[in-house]
Amino acid sequence: MTTRQVVVIEGKSVPISNLDKVLWPEVGLTKTHLLEYYARLYPYLQRHWQGRALTVTRYPHGVDGEFFYQKNVPPGAPAWVQVRTIKDVNYVVAQDLATIIWLANSGAIEFHPSTYLAARPDTPTHAIIDLDPTPPAGFADAVEVAKYVRELLDKLALKGYPKLSGATGVHIYLPLEGSCDFQLSSQLAYQIGLALQTAHPEKITLERLIKRRHGVYVDYLQNSPGKTMVGVYSPRPTAQATVSTPVDWSDLDYYQPEDFTIKTVPQWVEERGDLFSGVLEPQSLQHLFFSKVQ
Structure with a gap:
């Protein structure tokens, strides 16, 4: 039985449904867990996703079911969803939490924000x-x-x-x-x-x-230009519901991918802060000559 409701996020009505749908059967995590994860992590991921064109991987029947990639905005999108056309693709732009929750409700587990801001599609950041x-x-x-x-x-x-x-x-x-x-x-x-x-x-x-x-x-x-990479803080369609998580260089010796899941990452980030914040600080390449790299 399909159950539907509407939640209001920052003044925007977001339809959600089937909150008890199991997305990660091996660990018993449902759509509710996914939406709660994104709501809790949004203050951190917002800094890295906002204003970027989104490609998502949708698993409408959970990570063990069929999946598909989605670049174009799906039919029936709410009027408040921001869309930008880039090279004939009508991308959803990551503008706010309502957009992320709306996509996650559709079974979008994995988010791939563009390496560029949608307003400047020829300039990778x-x-x-x-x-x-x-x-x-x-x-x-x-x-x-x-x-x-x-x-x-x-x-x-x-x-x-x-x-x-x-x-x-x-x-x-x-x-x-x-x-x-x-x-x-x-x-x-x-x-x-x-x-x-x-x-x-x-x-x-x-x-x-x-x-x-x-x-x-x-x-x-x-x-x-056309490639995508799983976004920082995005869950993955693995059996353990792992998350693509930033770490310090020194952490690489002590942690495994399985240590970072939608259950553990919120506390990790709240304790350690946004370890990816440095990515937001542009650095010059003027001193670098490719011939010297070799």
Whole structure:
């Protein structure tokens, strides 16, 4: 039986339904848990998502059921939902908590905010070093490579901020100044990956074909304009309801992805604060010459 109700969030009427629907059956978490999580985390994720075009992954029957990616605003969206057309796609823009709750109610578990602000779609605000281990490599290998990344960034006088992917990977965000474009952010990520592969060829690869990969894949292609990355603080469709969570560099030695779930992350963030706040502080690349990265 479908149950529906309307909640008012900051003056906006948001329809919600089936609050007892189980989304993560292995740990017994329902849509209520998802909506409560987003409401509690919104003061933190707002800083990183607001004003960005959203791609979501919807699991209308829970994480064990079929899913689909959604870029275009769905039919029947409330009139207050902000939409921006970018390259023929009508994106929902992350403007407020009501928008996030409305999407989550539709089964949107995973949110992928754009690397750009919707008002400036040609200007990424950060570059991403995506460390994706190829089995039998796993999370420990991604952590090891993340440390190599930090060493290189220190040599380049660049700041990077790590977050756990919520699966086996590690994502490192490099804030950019407003004059950067996607060609520059992609080239930066590629050159960093190339330098790492040259220094550690047995552990790191830039190979695009999965069957030819080994160790940890540095996916520099995530910096292309049409690519998306799971957002900081977004839940993941894993059995344990893990969350893509920012950590300090020193935390990488002590925590596993399973330590960060929609049950544990709210308290973690309230105790530790927004460990991703540095991503909001642009950094200049004027001192950096790509020839020196190699």
